[in-house]
Amino acid sequence: MAGLHKRNGTWHLRMRVPRRYLDVAGRSEIHRSLRTDSERRARELLPAAEAQILKDLEAMRALTLEMSDSIDQLAAASHIAANEGFLYRPVAELVTAPLDELLGRFAAVERHGGDPTVAKAVLGGVEQTGLRLSQFAAADEQLAAFDNRFKNPNQMRVWRNAKIRAASNLRAALDGADILVEDIDHAVALRHRAWWKRRVAAEGLAIESANKEFANLAGMLRRYYENIARPNPPEPYRRVSLRDRHNNENRRLEIPTDWIVEKWFAPGAFDNLNAEARDILLISIETGCRQSEIHDLPPEAIVLDAAIPHILVANNNGELRREIKNTASKRKVPLVGVALAAARRNPDGFPRYRGKGGYSGNVNGRLRTSGLFPSPEHTIGGLRHSWESRMEAFRVSETEKGHMMGHSIKKIRGRPVYGDDVTLEKRHEIAQQLSLPVPDHLA
DSSP: OEEEEEETTEEEEEEEOOGGGHHHHOSSEEEEEOOOSOHHHHHHHHHHHHHHHHHHHHHHHTOSTTOSSHHHHHHHHHHHHHHTTOOOOOHHHHTTSOHHHHHHHHHHHHHTTTOHHHHHHHTTOSOOOOOBHHHHHHHHHHHTTTTTTTOOHHHHHHHHHHHHHHHHHHHHHTTTOOOBGGGOOHHHHHHHHHHHHHHHHHHOOOHHHHHHHHHHHHHHHHHHHHHTTOSSOOOTTTTOOOOOTTOOOOOOOOOOHHHIIIIITSTTTTTTSOHHHHHHHHHHHHHOOOHHHHHTOOGGGEEOSSSSOEEEEOOBOSTTOBOOSOGGGOEEEEOOHHHHHHHHHOTTOOTTTTTOSOHHHHHHHHHHHTTOSSSTTOOGGGHHHHHHHHHHHTTOOHHHHHHHHTOOHHHHHTSOOOSOOOOHHHHHHHHHHHOOOOOGGGO
16 A cells, blocks of 8 residues: 655655565565645545556566567566576577576476466577567567666666667668568668668768667667577677768867856856756866766765765665666765855755756756857856866876766776775865865855
8 A cells, every 4th residue: 555755845655565566676665756745636646656556567567478479478588587597598498508507497496386487487488489670679678677777767768769769760771671680680780871871961960879879779689689598699780880081079068167167156147047957057067977967866875964075976776766877987976165065955956857857958058048158069068078177287197087087997097997996085185176166156
C-alpha cells in the first residue's frame, strides 16, 4: 500500500515494492513525485499513481517465456539468465560448455524448484529467431538495462531516442528494407555512410551527428552479439566514419574572465533568470562542472557542513537517480566564492531542473536576449573551458587539471595511473587561487 510524504514542498508517493516484483524493481521501495503541494490533490492522485507503478512492474515481470513473440521470449530468457549470473546461451552451445558452468546452471534451476521458465532460460531452451532492424532499438534497451541502471528518465529518453533514430536512419539508407540485424555487414555500413554523406552535403548537417550514429549502431551490435554469446562477432562499423577536411573543429568558445566579472557580476545582470537557474550558473563559474553535474545533484551530494564544503559528482541509484558522463567524472569538487554562496542558498539542490532537460537552452536564450554573451557563438557551455584556462594561467599541472575537470588521467598521461588522487585539500587550495571576488548582491 502506498503512502504520502512531503519533500521540499511537494507531495510524493512512497510505496513498498511487493515481494513478487523485488527482482525486477531492484529496490525495496519506490518514491514518485505527485507534482503538487496540495495534500488533497495528492490523495486524489495517489491511487492512479500506485496503479501505474504496479502496471509498470507487472510489465517488467511479464518478460517471461509465456510471451508468444519469440523475440520477446529471447529477451526475457536473457533477463532471467542474467539474474542468475549467466549469459543466455542456446543449448547447442552449452553442450561444449565447461563442466563448472553447466553445474552452476543446473544449481540455479534447482534453487527455483525446477521452475520450467527458469530452466528454459538458464539451460538454453528458447528458440532463437532473427531480430529485425525495426525491433533493434527496443531489444537493445532491454540488453542495456544494467548499463543504464543509473540513468534518470530524461537521460533514458535521450539515450533511447538516439538508438531509435540510428536504426530508423539505417533503414532509410537501405530504402526502407527491414533487414535482419545479423545481415548488417560492412557493405550495409558503407551504404549508411554514403547516405549520410549525401545528407551532409545537401542539408548542411554536422558530420558529428553521423559519427555518433555509427558509434551507436556499433554499440548496439556489440551488445546483441554478446547477448547471444556469438564467438568472433562481426564489427561492420569498424573504421566507418565521416571526415571532412573543410570542417572546422566545433569547440565551444570560453567566456572571458573579465566578461564574467564586469557583465555577469554586475547588479541586475541576472534579473531575467529564476533563482535556481542563476545559482546553477554561479556554481558552474567557480567549479568548471558540466551543467547537468550541478542541476542533477541529489541533496546528499551537496556537503556544506564539512571542513571543506564540496559537491560530490557521482552516479546515484536512489530516488533521485542520475548517471555521470564516465568513471573519470566521479570527483569531489570544492566550493568557493560565488559557488559556495549559491550552494548555501540551495542546500537541497535544484528540484526545478533536476532530472529534466532544457536548462542550457533556456539560460542561453535568456542571456542572449539580455546581451550577456560576447558574441552570438558563445554559450554557457564555454564556462568549462574558461575554468580550464584559468587553471592554465595559474600553472596548474596537467594531472591536477585533469582531476579538477573530471578528465581521464590515464589518457592525459598516456599510461596506467598509479598513486592517489589529488586530495580535496589540494583541490580546495587550487580553487581558492582561482576564485573571483564575490559581489555583495551574490553573496
